[in-house]
Amino acid sequence: MSSSKITIKDVAKRAGVSIATVSRFINKSPLKQENRAKVEKAVKDLGYQPLIYARRLAGGKLDSFGLIIPGYEGIFYSFYALEIIRQVASSLDEKAIDLHLHIYWNQDSFKTSLVDGVILADVIGNEKQVKRLVKEEIPLVIINRNLSDLDVNCVAVNNFKGAYEASEFLIQHGHKKIAHLAGDSRVQCSQERLEGFKSALSKAGISLKDDYIKATNFSRKEAREKLEELFKLKVPPTAIFCCSDEVASEVLNFAEEKRIEVPKELSVIGFDDNPHCLYGSLMLTTVRQPLREMAQQAVRILKENIKSKQPPQKIILDTELIIRDTVSFV
Amino acid sequence: MSSSKITIKDVAKRAGVSIATVSRFINKSPLKQENRAKVEKAVKDLGYQPLIYARRLAGGKLDSFGLIIPGYEGIFYSFYALEIIRQVASSLDEKAIDLHLHIYWNQDSFKTSLVDGVILADVIGNEKQVKRLVKEEIPLVIINRNLSDLDVNCVAVNNFKGAYEASEFLIQHGHKKIAHLAGDSRVQCSQERLEGFKSALSKAGISLKDDYIKATNFSRKEAREKLEELFKLKVPPTAIFCCSDEVASEVLNFAEEKRIEVPKELSVIGFDDNPHCLYGSLMLTTVRQPLREMAQQAVRILKENIKSKQPPQKIILDTELIIRDTVSFV
DNA sequence: GTGAAAGCGCTAACAG
DNA sequence: CTGTTAGCGCTTTCAC
Numbered sequence: 001m002s003s004s005k006i007t008i009k010d011v012a013k014r015a016g017v018s019i020a021t022v023s024r025f026i027n028k029s030p031l032k033q034e035n036r037a038k039v040e041k042a043v044k045d046l047g048y049q050p051l052i053y054a055r056r057l058a059g060g061k062l063d064s065f066g067l068i069i070p071g072y073e074g075i076f077y078s079f080y081a082l083e084i085i086r087q088v089a090s091s092l093d094e095k096a097i098d099l100h101l102h103i104y105w106n107q108d109s110f111k112t113s114l115v116d117g118v119i120l121a122d123v124i125g126n127e128k129q130v131k132r133l134v135k136e137e138i139p140l141v142i143i144n145r146n147l148s149d150l151d152v153n154c155v156a157v158n159n160f161k162g163a164y165e166a167s168e169f170l171i172q173h174g175h176k177k178i179a180h181l182a183g184d185s186r187v188q189c190s191q192e193r194l195e196g197f198k199s200a201l202s203k204a205g206i207s208l209k210d211d212y213i214k215a216t217n218f219s220r221k222e223a224r225e226k227l228e229e230l231f232k233l234k235v236p237p238t239a240i241f242c243c244s245d246e247v248a249s250e251v252l253n254f255a256e257e258k259r260i261e262v263p264k265e266l267s268v269i270g271f272d273d274n275p276h277c278l279y280g281s282l283m284l285t286t287v288r289q290p291l292r293e294m295a296q297q298a299v300r301i302l303k304e305n306i307k308s309k310q311p312p313q314k315i316i317l318d319t320e321l322i323i324r325d326t327v328s329f330v
Numbered sequence: 331m332s333s334s335k336i337t338i339k340d341v342a343k344r345a346g347v348s349i350a351t352v353s354r355f356i357n358k359s360p361l362k363q364e365n366r367a368k369v370e371k372a373v374k375d376l377g378y379q380p381l382i383y384a385r386r387l388a389g390g391k392l393d394s395f396g397l398i399i400p401g402y403e404g405i406f407y408s409f410y411a412l413e414i415i416r417q418v419a420s421s422l423d424e425k426a427i428d429l430h431l432h433i434y435w436n437q438d439s440f441k442t443s444l445v446d447g448v449i450l451a452d453v454i455g456n457e458k459q460v461k462r463l464v465k466e467e468i469p470l471v472i473i474n475r476n477l478s479d480l481d482v483n484c485v486a487v488n489n490f491k492g493a494y495e496a497s498e499f500l501i502q503h504g505h506k507k508i509a510h511l512a513g514d515s516r517v518q519c520s521q522e523r524l525e526g527f528k529s530a531l532s533k534a535g536i537s538l539k540d541d542y543i544k545a546t547n548f549s550r551k552e553a554r555e556k557l558e559e560l561f562k563l564k565v566p567p568t569a570i571f572c573c574s575d576e577v578a579s580e581v582l583n584f585a586e587e588k589r590i591e592v593p594k595e596l597s598v599i600g601f602d603d604n605p606h607c608l609y610g611s612l613m614l615t616t617v618r619q620p621l622r623e624m625a626q627q628a629v630r631i632l633k634e635n636i637k638s639k640q641p642p643q644k645i646i647l648d649t650e651l652i653i654r655d656t657v658s659f660v
Numbered sequence: 661g662t663g664a665a666a667g668c669g670c671t672a673a674c675a676g
Numbered sequence: 677c678t679g680t681t682a683g684c685g686c687t688t689t690c691a692c
Contacts, residue, residue, distance in 0.1 A: 007668090007669055008669060017678080026671095027671080032677060049443075051387070051443045051669055052444055053383030053669085054383075056684090057383050057670070058672080058684055060671060076413070076416045077606065083406070091433070093433070094435065094436055095434070099432060099433070100430050101429055103419045103420075103429070105420065111382050111428055112393065112429075114382055115429065169675075279550060337684090338685060339685080347662080350688080351661055352686095353688085354661090359661095361674085362661090362662075373665085381684090383685085386668090387687090388668055390686070503677090
């Protein structure tokens, strides 16, 4: 039914060798040059392709990784989520490894037996799924979420430091009335960024004003609402540090409408370095996340773990402050 | 290594039946009530999960579909591509079928033996891959691309008609100087939309002006360039039909900057009904593509084909003109 | 309905 | 280096 029905036997017969030799050829084990050539020819002539699941059953690899992403509303509008998928996909493509994408909505139906290992991009609401994967002892890497109670591989971005540096940059420009449009507080990176923000302000001796800290769900809509609140305040902020470029971009829109001049009257910093938000006359100052590197590291760690069991690695990658047009001295 | 090492044998022993009976239980074959209960209990107690690849090797299903998307630059910024992924993913999720996403960059490394069937979302530059899949006789559905020489299942959107209706709508509003910002001409839907546009104009007796037809690669950047050209013309258009909402949205930006009032001085129609482009004061008039339905149909057809070989189906879905704010009488 | 047994196509010892 | 052989875990005849 599926695939040409040519099996290892057919190849062996045609090449005049045993199936073991063919298997060795496939798995790149040492072979006499002469046999190698014969098998190669037979494989080519027959258009033979080994059946992945048969290999697997016999102890081989699938060369297929799973990528599990929690399926929150708006995931397909999230620069971050899409970048993760994109970067993991291209990183795997380079290594001729297949990607088994699983977006976790409700069902924990992910079949681990179809992959050699899995990358979990964030863990939001699917903690029990992670536990299951750990129990199944399948090679695992978690991106951007520290499950401190679990002994698993992690690759994360230093959100705290990124937020700290951005806030510090604002402070260095003389700002004291600094607001933070934070992300969804249930998401770990939002919490970390908020902490970084708070920490920078504290260190500079700026007292925290609750009115200046507004949570959003990363959406433009909520950003807009919170902005309205911010600028109804008796003392509006002179600078805003945003949880994402998308949100920052909405700040720019808002400012334009309200005739608030950026950066002269209002400084803005985003988070992501989302090229989508680079249109318009103002180039956004932002915090770049090394998403590509994160994906590559995750893939590397997973490969190592598949080859042989290893002690868990915890990798924290630094962000980079990208200075452009939207911050000025107060 | 992977998965708990509990096999069908363990279950059989624990339930006091043969492995065949356990197999039948898994495959929902008729069983005596008593045995069914025993096996069910054993499965539960042991936390048994059949190994997908072993089932497959023995002739079973994988419950895993492949989705192949050509990996052109900017795919992750494409509303269309993302919607396809999203809708296929959620459609499969409902049926507890796994998604094996493969973005085709260069290598034709997709392993068909890991899936029961594959959905090809458009075919751009990977025609030879399609031929291979056809030859392998794996159940196949192609989305939005007619490979007329191939006898395969297709689900497509009627781009011609959608474009025709949009153009007609403009004409009904008295427009005669109508431009078209077309998509990449190598992409089939771009060609079809262009044809629809031309056809509507011809029918209305409006002569085609080459200057009014500009190809873009769907990007804002190119849209902007072509717009500049359009409005340097001695007689600029009074209406523009765009290949996508993204492009239409750039037209709106451009108009605002140049103080061209929409829709009073310029009417605009997009394509996609991309909610992303609904921000701002003006609501875009656009052509909605039934992407969700397309995904569902594709999944349905694939399921049918996996169950039993069927004659190829060709399904063409209609678009819908969504009338909002950006078209007025000339 | 059920069990015994024969593979599915491949890998991995094990001898040679 | 190479061939032989014993499974991997499951489905499926085929008898009973």
